[in-house]
Amino acid sequence: MSRCTEGIGLDRLRVCMVGVMLGALHFLLVSLVYSRVPEPYMDEIFHLNQTRRYCSGDYSWNEKITTPPGTYILAMSAFCGRERWLNSVLWPLGFVGAIRFRRLFTQSQLTSTAVLVMYLPVLMQSSLLFYTDLCSLTTVLWALSFSNVLASALVFLFSVLTRQTNIVWAAAYGVYHLFRQMDPRCSKVMYITIVSSLLRLSPLVFLGGAFVVFFILNDYSIVLGDHSAHHPTAHFMQLYYLLVFMCFSAAPYMLLSGNVLRAVRSFLCRPLRSVMWCVCITLCVYAFTMDHPYLLADNRHFTFYIWRWWFRRHWICKYILVPLYVIAAEAIAQSISHVARSVVIIYVVATAAVLVPARLLEPRYFIIPFVLWRLSVREERFGIVLLELIYQVCVNSLVLYLFLDKPFEWVTEPGAKQRFMW
Numbered sequence: 081m082s083r084c085t086e087g088i089g090l091d092r093l094r095v096c097m098v099g100v101m102l103g104a105l106h107f108l109l110v111s112l113v114y115s116r117v118p119e120p121y122m123d124e125i126f127h128l129n130q131t132r133r134y135c136s137g138d139y140s141w142n143e144k145i146t147t148p149p150g151t152y153i154l155a156m157s158a159f160c161g162r163e164r165w166l167n168s169v170l171w172p173l174g175f176v177g178a179i180r181f182r183r184l185f186t187q188s189q190l191t192s193t194a195v196l197v198m199y200l201p202v203l204m205q206s207s208l209l210f211y212t213d214l215c216s217l218t219t220v221l222w223a224l225s226f227s228n229v230l231a232s233a234l235v236f237l238f239s240v241l242t243r244q245t246n247i248v249w250a251a252a253y254g255v256y257h258l259f260r261q262m263d264p265r266c267s268k269v270m271y272i273t274i275v276s277s278l279l280r281l282s283p284l285v286f287l288g289g290a291f292v293v294f295f296i297l298n299d300y301s302i303v304l305g306d307h308s309a310h311h312p313t314a315h316f317m318q319l320y321y322l323l324v325f326m327c328f329s330a331a332p333y334m335l336l337s338g339n340v341l342r343a344v345r346s347f348l349c350r351p352l353r354s355v356m357w358c359v360c361i362t363l364c365v366y367a368f369t370m371d372h373p374y375l376l377a378d379n380r381h382f383t384f385y386i387w388r389w390w391f392r393r394h395w396i397c398k399y400i401l402v403p404l405y406v407i408a409a410e411a412i413a414q415s416i417s418h419v420a421r422s423v424v425i426i427y428v429v430a431t432a433a434v435l436v437p438a439r440l441l442e443p444r445y446f447i448i449p450f451v452l453w454r455l456s457v458r459e460e461r462f463g464i465v466l467l468e469l470i471y472q473v474c475v476n477s478l479v480l481y482l483f484l485d486k487p488f489e490w491v492t493e494p495g496a497k498q499r500f501m502w
Contacts, residue, residue: 095179098191099172102198106207107168109480113208114164116484121499122380124210127152128163131210135160143305150241151212163210170214171207174198177221181455184225185419188460196465197451199472200329202443202502205479213444216243220448224253233283240291244302245434247291249448252430254284259422312437316368318445319432320361323408324401325446330454332468334411337459343410347403357406365398372440380498383441415457427452443502 120128126145131152133140141149151166159166178194198204207214219239226232236250261277278285295302303310327334334340347354375387391398416424431449438445459465479502487497 095176095191098195099175102175102195103168103172106171107165110164110168110208113484114162117499121209122501127210127212131155131163132160141305146303146305146307146310147212147243148241148304150238150243151215153241154215155210164208166210167207167214170218171198174214174218174221177218177225178451178455180225181221181452185456186458186460188458189462189465192462192465192469193455193457193459196469196472197454199469199476200447200450201472201475201479202329203447203451204472204476205483205502206444208480211444212242213447216246217448217451220246220249221451224249224452229257229281230283233287236284237287240287244304247288247302248430248433250284250287252426254281254288256423256426257281311439313370313439314368315370315436315439316364316432317370318435318438318441320364320401320405320408321441322431322435322446322449323405323412325443326412326450326453327408329450329472330468332471333457333459333464334415336464336467337415339411339414340407342414343407346410347407354403354406357409358402361402361405362399365402369398370439374440380501382500382502383443387441412453416453418458419456 126142130142130145130149133142134149134152134156155163155166175194175198178197179190182190182193203213203217216239219235219242223232223235223239226235232253233250236246236253239246240250258274258277258281261273261280298304299307301307301310327340369391371387375381375383378384427449434449435445479500482500484499487499489496490498
């Protein structure tokens, strides 16, 4: 056996061991949550009810559920009655998927960065309950990391059955490979190249076609069940909220890497460009800042307090953040300056396609865009990644403490404990 083969074998063994340990730790945390919160909580009420219907052989659909049944079907295999532990099995798979995806951009800090993104606080808390976020993320990471189109399309098929908007990431994968196979210098045979490329991408084309049929048959909506609270809109402010979310979630990296400092310097040293961007974003803030009824009605979510204590404190507060949006965008752009421009454009368009139609400000919608960005960042210093991981653990600990130990009650529902969540 060659040294190269031995090295690959040891690397795979190390990844497997880390994955198993992460899964075991996640299992212990889920067990803790089960001991303190045994009853279904918040969205779990719908997810668990539908899963247990399937487990009992009842395949009728709850019209209040708006997402497909992929995760419920997966839970039927061995997790009926203990559905939260499904995420403990998915956790190592998500970790390996993160490593596979990061390898597309760099070979540095593979394991540590994969661990880091899996401990993203929003993802971590939702994975301790029976939510679909971890399953959705895991399938997207694996599908994007396959070079084989058929394998990718099959994983994307299940990914879309987990969350409809993942069709956007399937489209992004297809567009990237389509552009990659086209040669702009051969314009005379461009149509032949396009046709041959589409044939090679036929599994994804069929998936896209099937989704279009579903969209038409579902009254021109991607939402299952009740459409009333999920009408698509032009919520462009979601992109700026995402930028702030990225900088907050990766704060140690953004500060210590120098990206924020360089972005501030660029903002100050290029006043004309900065003013132009501020004017454009100010118009966006004026036209596209939206209040969703769910956001203002549910004080269990942290976003309720952010909106109430800042955005609704005074009309000018939302405009004060405009320079922050500009600086955050510049800092994020600098962090992926090594990534091909075509890939960045596809990522931005796909992210916009996922987020902009959603009126509700929901941090869980930011999970996949954040993870894809952070895995593509070429940070080679282990110390910074370690500090970022410590930061994530501290935030996770605080959120878990608030969730488990600081319940409260609504006057309208005495005796029922309400808990803080993202």
